[in-house]
Amino acid sequence: MRLVGASRHAICSAWQTLPPTALDRIDRALARIEAAVAARDARYARLIERHETLRNRMAEAIAALDAVLEREAR
Template sequence: MDRNSSSAVDRIDAAIARIETQIAARAAAGDALAHRHAALKARMAEAVAALDDVIARESAA
């Protein structure tokens, strides 16, 4: 392999490494977003249940 081919291969290898790094970062960000979504969904369910309790108590009174 001549020097130009070697540097082209090195650039391609570096580009692949950058792409793999970004893929991993996006996957981690997606996991973090899914976790935050699940936590928010649980808190909203608790809040709606609390409101339902208040409405039920007021209706019974």
């Protein structure tokens, strides 16, 4: 059966006023999942940034120690 004109509009309007359905719950669940993924990605980005900072500081510290050892060896 094909809905035409006013009948189709009436059904669409009625559909929009229905109480929460399984599709609504799925949409909310997807929104929660997407929010969790975004939060995880933000934490991961901060972790990468902290790791890079630590690596740079360690490289500087090792270079400074190498310089001290080289001076002491002379």
